[in-house]
Amino acid sequence: MVRETVFQGGSGSGDEPPRRPPGGSPPGGPPPGSPPPGQPFNPDDDQFDEALRPKHLEQVIGQAKVVERIQVMLDATRKRGDTLGHLLLDGPPGIGKTTLATVIPRELGVELQIAAGPALSAPKDLLPYLTNASPGSVLFIDEIHRLPAAVEEFLYPAMEDFRIDIALGDGLNARTINMQLKPFTVIGATTRAGMLTAPMRDRFVYREHLDFYEVEDLVEIIRRNAVKLRTTITDTAAFEIARRSQGTPRKANNLLLRTRDVATLRDDKGEITTEVAAEALEMLEIDTFGLERQDRRYLETLMDIFGGGPAGLQAIAHSMSVPPDTLEDDIEPFLLRSGLIQRTPRGRVATDAAYRHVGRTPPRTPGNADDSDDEPPQKKLF
Numbered sequence: 001m002v003r004e005t006v007f008q009g010g011s012g013s014g015d016e017p018p019r020r021p022p023g024g025s026p027p028g029g030p031p032p033g034s035p036p037p038g039q040p041f042n043p044d045d046d047q048f049d050e051a052l053r054p055k056h057l058e059q060v061i062g063q064a065k066v067v068e069r070i071q072v073m074l075d076a077t078r079k080r081g082d083t084l085g086h087l088l089l090d091g092p093p094g095i096g097k098t099t100l101a102t103v104i105p106r107e108l109g110v111e112l113q114i115a116a117g118p119a120l121s122a123p124k125d126l127l128p129y130l131t132n133a134s135p136g137s138v139l140f141i142d143e144i145h146r147l148p149a150a151v152e153e154f155l156y157p158a159m160e161d162f163r164i165d166i167a168l169g170d171g172l173n174a175r176t177i178n179m180q181l182k183p184f185t186v187i188g189a190t191t192r193a194g195m196l197t198a199p200m201r202d203r204f205v206y207r208e209h210l211d212f213y214e215v216e217d218l219v220e221i222i223r224r225n226a227v228k229l230r231t232t233i234t235d236t237a238a239f240e241i242a243r244r245s246q247g248t249p250r251k252a253n254n255l256l257l258r259t260r261d262v263a264t265l266r267d268d269k270g271e272i273t274t275e276v277a278a279e280a281l282e283m284l285e286i287d288t289f290g291l292e293r294q295d296r297r298y299l300e301t302l303m304d305i306f307g308g309g310p311a312g313l314q315a316i317a318h319s320m321s322v323p324p325d326t327l328e329d330d331i332e333p334f335l336l337r338s339g340l341i342q343r344t345p346r347g348r349v350a351t352d353a354a355y356r357h358v359g360r361t362p363p364r365t366p367g368n369a370d371d372s373d374d375e376p377p378q379k380k381l382f
Ligand SMILES: Nc1ncnc2c1ncn2[C@@H]1O[C@H](COP(=O)(O)OP(=O)(O)OP(=O)(O)O)[C@@H](O)[C@H]1O
Pocket: 049, 050, 052, 053, 054, 059, 060, 061, 062, 063, 091, 092, 093, 094, 095, 096, 097, 098, 099, 100, 189, 191, 221, 249, 250, 253
């Protein structure tokens, strides 16, 4: 089933995102993607995500090396009048995979179809996408690591030779029909590159890993999005939000929205000041590191129930009553990257820094030779 309508990219009238709210912006008014006057954003609506999403490569902030390589891919493809090679984007949630996957076809002026890996349960589900693909178009497959094996195998010849083999009938009447497809590009996105099978991974000519963002890049994203949301924010407030966004633009956007709510209530001009940001962050229980309640619960579970580890993912998930996938996708990447936990062959381990962060003294164990624990524990979370 086609989850999202195909849109025409390029510089013509089809240059709009698929779900942009109706109505244009006045000249000199807010940037494209803002809601029409009088129509507020509803954070529960994914229109919000769409409206803040960069539409062109030049609007994509940060990830300089990745963007530079994508620009080269696009320029070379355009110059040759070719079809872009298949591209795999991997990285933690909210980091810009869908953004890049939608920007690329728009830059190339080709059509885009969007499919979700888990929704493609059998080869027949993929068939309409493949037969609908116009020459040079992009098929974006989100969560590509969750494609069932049969669908993956069906996709291989489509990606390699733009051909599919359809089996008809069975027993003595069984036969296979070969169908030629138009050349097209698969852009796959995954939060778990490691879960992709080797044959699937090998079919991508280009592979790009998106990493957490620098605070300065998040500050820039927050500033630009504040303009789109028609709100004002001070530099220090933008910095405070940015440094507590776990290096993730989606979190920065969400915090911007939540602080904007507080600003509406607390500040005459509705400006997001440092005080407003501090109040909102405290209300949301986001600490100086950017950890949310659930992140701290993870650390405390690891320390209290498993003595700091090593503990297996399943066991931690069970203790927290949270699906293991949620821990692995949403919580662990930032804790790992911040050095608060380690993944060892025997399981997850809380580091000394984690103990200090939640205001505890690190236990002295043979493997815990760091002597710097005379440093007072950080009790203050805000
Ligand atoms: N490089 C960027 N510059 C500006 N804004 C960005 C950038 N990357 C992401 N964003 C913002 O963050 C939001 C979330 O990004 P996106 O949907 O692309 O993440 P994702 O990697 O696809 O996440 P998921 O794995 O959950 O699907 C976007 O709507 C956009 O507003």
